[in-house]
Amino acid sequence: MTNVDADTGVLAGEPRMLIDGELRYTDSGALFDVEHPASEQVVGQATDGTVTDVERATAAARRAFDESDWSRDLDFRYHCVNQLHEALTQEQERLRRIVITEVGCPVSVSGSQIESPIAEVKHWADHGRNFDYLVDTGIHETQLGPARRKIQYDAVGVVGAITPWNVPFYLNIAETVPALMAGNTVVLKPAQLTPWSGTELGRIIAEKTDIPAGVFNVVTSNANEVGAALSADPRVDMITFTGSTATGRAILAAGASTVKKTLLELGGKSTHIVCDDADFTACLPMAAMFACVMSGQSCILSSRVLLPRSRYDEGLEILKTMMEQFPVGDPWTPGIMQGPQISAMQRQKTLGLIQSGIADGARLITGGGIPENLPTGYYVQPTLLADVDPASEIAQTEIFGPVITVTPYDTDDEAVEISNNTIYGLSGDVTSADDGRALNIALRLRTGSVTTNGHSFFGITSPFGGTKQSGLGHRNGDEGYREYLNSKTIGVRP
Template sequence: MTQKPTATQQPAAPQTAGATGILAGDPRLLIDGELTGATGGARFEVIHPGNAQVVGTAADGTVADLERAIGAARTAFDTGDWSGDVAFRQHCLMQLHDALERNKERLRRIVVTEVGCPISVTGSQIEDPIAEVKHWADYGRDFDYLVDTGVHRAVIGTARRTLSFEPVGVVGAITPWNVPFYLNIAQTVPALMAGNTVVLKPAQLTPWSGSELGRIVAEETDIPAGVFNVVTSNANAVGAALSADPRVDMITFTGSTATGRAILAAAAPTVKKTIMELGGKSAHVVLDDAKLERVLPMSAMVACVMSGQACIMASRILLPRSRYHEGIEILQAAMAATSVGDPWNPSVLQGPQISEAQREKVLGLIASGVADGARLVTGGGIPANLPVGYYTEPTLLAEVDPNSRIAQEEIFGPVLTVTPYDTDDEAVAIANNSIYGLSGEVSGADADRAFAIARRLRTGNVTVNGRSHFGLTSPFGGTKQSGLGRRNGDEGFREYLEIKTIGHPA
């Protein structure tokens, strides 16, 4: 079995100091089992969105660092035992699960520090992904990697055919900043359990959620050198190089559709397998028999709880014209009542945007909506009591033209748009009027009618009457320009495997 080199001890990882408050993460890369600085010792600053202050640094990896990581992953896959030893993989990932449990409060503080996610809603950012590690460790242990399909007749004689599920090889994982620790786990752990080796490139705005994972793997698990590598960087060229390198067999990416297109173009010359979870502009079809007082406050909360920085958020509310004004009043009250502020305050539900650039994008899209004829019902600016940090008011826009820019572009902010409709057919047409197809929602008292509407939406996932489509046991992914492939469920695990059909004597 490949031996893991001893991790270097400088620069040292920061120590946890107390249970709450800002905490910097590990400033090192993980390459071939070694925790190390970037080539030349370069670092870049990390800013806390809650106060716009620099709170630490991360290693600014270079293309040369990335190439070393890819080489290590290639060697580990081609010459090591990882791909063929299911029991050892399960052992290592259970070690990782236990180590993450021990480190979860440190990880929670790091996520709040670099994302600005309110500490009150970090369960989905911390506890859920830690549980996911155990899920995939057990799932991969029990998965049937050889499937006998029986005897088949052909012109040249009978043959028994067996399906062999085999790891793809070296997987490059490029992750976003909105739920960084969760997606670092979701995009690497199933790949590892399937027998692949991995090079993780975390988002530039949230490097520590990746580097901390690398530190824990290096210091607290038996995962061999080269099997898991982490390269943080402030340079776009590093992600581009990962997508283009011929030694990488597969890319898994979550992020904007524009970046997804660039990754596909870079991967095309080597015909890499890809999983893409891209942008979304999901619609919530509220039927005329829905209990608005139950449905709409939840829609407002979901729009604000992660500062609107969620790809599956149903940001387009479609209300029946007969109940339009009633619905607007409920939404206005719910948006206005949302608590916005310091993400370290346990009573706060909405924190800041990730950066000043992201806030300016959100405010610009709101302004474009008003310019295109939408009515600003509430919000639309920077909270007067929060002049420091990247905060945006919860915003509601009514009478939104379904063809306008704000109805078509992903906002990624705490903004809901409302459009009236007259018939179910019109609601479906408006909902499907998008280049995106990631998610959607339908609410109505008649469950059969709501389900029928859900089947007509051109999306990969739909929630009906608050019953979530999302979970580890169900495939998740988009249609149209919202992505390729699936995560979660049996389908999601198989994405990280190739199928070989073997014909042999019966």
């Protein structure tokens, strides 16, 4: 174990991956660097796994599924997942420091990245324990006479989980724990920028649970071909992936030859429709906060704000004031709510899209550059762009930075049309003094989820997923658990 740096709080994580119950380095001993985005300094390393390593992990997961009782012993799975919950709770503060180190997530808002996913482990243990894996649907008339039908839910098999860097520990839990509780075995490939949020999970499972060797594996790598190999491997029955739409398309293509089951949560370009009867002083400060609190690195962020033309200037002034006052800085400092972008590349992408928006006619209200008081670290000023053409690049491209674009509209119909006119359909917001009006607009949006009047759609008990090119399938809720199961219909004597 490495120690916390006394001055910065930075913490290096587990450098080894977990394959077939063994914490190990890749055969060559190759490592890749992990950088702290708030200091731009290398703070540790992780083993640089290869295609051979992912093949070993897949072989171990295949054997564990085919030859062990893991998929059939519900009580044992419940015991193991509860052990994992207890172990993660014990190591909660270490995990928090690792996430802050890797991601630059401010300590003040780290609860959603640490406490929430740890609580979800316990939820999935209980959900899986109480789930009905054999359902009697009653007697049905057929051409051959009456038959009673039962539906059996079986584990899919080997699940390959490829996760992103924005909320890495949360998504490592969300993509693997329900899969494990449902009886699957797992190979986790964490993002290159945040390997420790995966390797720490592997270490804790190996050291503090009775999960058998091969049931859970972690392969870290700085090479894209490792994830591609996992997606294409015929021994893998299912791929679950969260990340960009472009990578999601590549994963679909890689799994096509084996018709692999695929669960995808992809990009978003969501809108917040603010109606002319809304309380601007209540809803717009929250819109600005949500745009900045994770440095804009959130797929469900409603980064496009649509304001009624009749109150356009009023809304812009409220957003401007909030974004100029938003606390940006060192993620280790209490009270800071926006940290750095994850990397130099991500910051450059964000700044480049801002300039593209200005070139296309958007008006820069505030921000647009690097904070003068933060010359070190990959920081971007909270940025507000007005008069944004809904067909422009910045209105159509997921930015993943602390940027709000604002477009005026005249009617509810026009607002709905603007909202629906992208390739994405992940989430959205509607605010109106009239709950019925807000609901009517929400019902017309081609998106997987909508928050109306601040009442959030998101939670572990409700399905979450995208439409159009924002994804396939769902996480959370009963629907999300069933994604990791195959259904089998059986006809029996009445």
